[in-house]
Amino acid sequence: MNFDILRIDGVKAKTGIARSTIYLRIEQGLLPKPFSIGGKSVGWLSDEIVRINAARTSGCSNEEIIGLVKKIELERKKFKKII
Template identity: 55%
Template sequence: MVQAILRLPAVKAESGASRSTIYLRIQQGLWPKPVRLGPRSVGWPASEVAAINAARIAGKTDDEIRELVAKLEAARKTAGKAL
């Protein structure tokens, strides 16, 4: 399965959040950490961005979103081991 990686401008457009808000949410555990693409570039899996947006639209609490972020990041590690 091929998964798109969104760079920051696309993530900002998809989420409606600014760069500083995205990185603040990462610190707060409310947004998944980026995936390193190279020495000076990062991105986020499109499916993770969509999942967080859906949770926000559904009115999930910050604690529920933190749980979702933890699950998304854990799924990355298990997917990486499968390769």
């Protein structure tokens, strides 16, 4: 797994969507929520965004992507147990 952290501009570049659309998709469950990287800064793991893009390009439905997002967010919780 790649642990490179993307800020909002990186997510915009990788997805091709606007900031407002990113946050709309987060509300819809179509993108994972960002996590704190210190202070008021948030980010996303690059691999998480790549996985969502792969699901979109392979023709997954919104329901399937919502399931993937839930899986991604669960995986984050597992990291905490490992550390």
